[in-house]
Structure formats: C-alpha cells, structure tokens
Amino acid sequence: MTEIAQAERRGGRPRSEDADRAIIEATLDLLARSGIAGTTIEGIAAQAGVGKTTIYRRWKGLESLICDAVAELKGPLPTLPGTSIRDDLLVLVEAAARGRESARNRKVYACFIGEMTRYPALDAQYRESVIAPRRALTRAALERAVERGELRDDLDLEVVAEIVTAPTLHWMLHNPERNPTRELLEQFLDGVLNGVARG
Amino acid sequence: MTEIAQAERRGGRPRSEDADRAIIEATLDLLARSGIAGTTIEGIAAQAGVGKTTIYRRWKGLESLICDAVAELKGPLPTLPGTSIRDDLLVLVEAAARGRESARNRKVYACFIGEMTRYPALDAQYRESVIAPRRALTRAALERAVERGELRDDLDLEVVAEIVTAPTLHWMLHNPERNPTRELLEQFLDGVLNGVARG
DSSP states (O other), X not given: OOHHHHHHOOSSOOOOHHHHHHHHHHHXXXXXXXXXXXXXXXXXXXXXXXXXXXXXXXXXXXXXXXXXXXXXXXXXXXXXXXXXXXXXXXXXXXXXXXXXXXXXXXXXXXXXXXXXXXXXXXXXXXXXXXXXXXXXXXXXXXHHHHHTTOBOSSSOHHHHHHHHHHHHHHHHHHOTXXXXXXXXXXXXXXXXXXXXXXX | OOHHHHHHOOSSOOOOHHHHHHHHHHHHHHHHHHTGGGOOHHHHHHHHTOOHHHHHHHOSSHHHHHHHHHHHHHOSOOOOOOSOHHHHHHHHHHHHTTTOSSHHHHHHHHHHHHXXXXXXXXXXHHIIXXXXXXXXXXXXXXXXXXXXXXXXXXXXXXXXXXXXXXXXXXXXXXXXXXXXXXXXXXXXXXXXXXXXXXX
C-alpha cells in the first residue's frame, strides 16, 4: 500500500488487510481481463466479494484504487548500491521489470500504458505517484555518475535517462508473454553505456 | 492501402477511394476515442456514413480494418540511404515517428500498443504485416553496418536493434501529446552509437 493510499484511508474502522488484498487483486484481475475501460468499482466489489462501501472506505475512488494496484505490482522504490553507474542502473531496470512474474501482471502493465492516454486524471496521478519518484531516482544516479566522471558530461541527462531505461521498458511492452533475463538487461545496459558503434 | 487490404478486397465493384478513406478515418477516430474495445464495424459504418456491407466488401473483418488503418498512419516502408548506419537509423526512427502529426493519431498508437495484448489475432496480424517488415529492414541495415565495420561485431544484433530504436519508441509512448524533434532523435542515436559512458 502506497503512502497516498494510506493518506486516503478514511474513518476509524479496524484495518482489514484481507479485504485490502482481495480488492487490489480483483482490480488487477479486471485490468488484465478488460482493461481500464472495463474496470469498475461495481466489478471490483463483486470479484473481491466485498461491498462497494468497503472500497470507498479505503480509496477515494476508482482512479486512486487503480493507481495503487499498479503501484503495488512495482513494489517499493529500490535502494541503489551507489558502487557504479552500471550497478545502479542494473538495480533500476531490474526494479522496472519487477511485478511481471505472472501473465496477468504483464497484461496489466501493457493495458495501462496504452489506455492511460484516455484517462487524464489517472494518467496524472500515476505519473506523479509512480513514475516521477522513479525518474528522480534515475536522474540522481546519473548526476552522481557525471560527478564521478563515469558518464560523458556533454549529454542532456534527460536524454541519457531515456537511453538507459528505454530498451528494457520497450522490450517488456513488446514481449508481454516473457520476462527479461538478467543477462538481457546487462546486454542492454552495456550496449548503451559503451555504445554499439565501433570505437 | 496496404497490399494485404488490396488482396482482401472482394468482388468487382468499382473501387471507391472516398468510401475507403472515410472508413479508414472513422476507424482511426473511434480507436482514438474509445480504444480497440470500443471500436466496432457498426460504429465505424455509422461514423463513416456507409453501410456495413460496404465495409465487408472491402475488408475481411474488424481486425484487418484496424490493422490497415494503423498501417496507413505509418505509411510505406522507408528507403534507406545506405550511406552510413547513422543515416540509415535516422531514416528508420523518423519513419517510426511518422503519422503522429495529430493528437488523434498519437492516441491511436498509444491505445494500440496497450490493448493489443488482449486481442491475440489482431496482435499477430499487426506484428506480421507492420512490425516484421520494419524489423527486417532495421536488421538488414545493422548487418550491412557490421560488414562495413561501423558497428561492434561482438553484439547480438537483436539487442542492438532494440537499443537503437527503443529510446524513440518509448519516448513517443510516454509523450503522446508531443512529437519528437529531429534533434532529439539525433541525440538518442548518437547516444547509443557512441555510448553514454566516458570512453
């Protein structure tokens, strides 16, 4: 459960981890099966075996719940080792690939990216609560690497951030049925760090 | 109109470019507004102002029509200059960014990528008719570059293909409201060709 969701919890009722879990799982099931368009509070309540009031007691609305469910897949922000930019980036892309253990979860990610453009409020909330903290972490790692002299200092760091993460993220989008191996993630990273042109 | 759609045309009726155009545009409008889930032959016919039979006379079904409409956005396969791998790749990523001139078209691409995982037949057809020829073109350009000694020869070319195209494709997915500038595409390419680590 993210901090946002915790802040949104209402009232003094005893917390029910079981109900929360069932609601989150039902949300992910529906997203995978029917996309955002087919995911409703009614559907989630029915699938989770709880009343709609139980959901509204815990989440402000459908957008918060969907955002939270997808954030749960990703897990907490990773801790970077700080030993080298390669080590840091490997932890970051492995974290990006986390939560894709099941076919259901991979479908959730794929549908989410595509459909979000039609749900501006959800899109904004997801960017703020999930994407922004991860981008900030990547950016901080790159800045430290420039200071340590590990990265070229003539590059726009927004461009570098895109270059180092995009192969993993794009590959996952187009291979929803598979998980990237650690070896593949390392090949992507070494390719972009060292360049693919003959030096 | 792609070759596939031409092959799927039926009967000896006079070809009506106007009706074809209206049907394609209606399909793209509906995809942008309602996603694949909300795009039906009925809806397309109503929006295009044609009868359903007019659509079925020209396309085998909804999947062929959707595939064709998105393929039309992309336009024909580009011709590569062959002067250098950088020149070839720049033409390839510019072609990948083509068809995104309007907000509507950018929404179509975004929804398409995300929702396809739930439509396996459409997914397969799109991969075969749109993605595969472009990947083959990229692959051939990379192979020529290895032969010419422009690229490192110790890399898996599938990995290289992902590295050189992913920044552009991933950036577009996350920036549906903007088009990449040529300068940005060049920064991506130079970054991955030369590497972002200090040499």
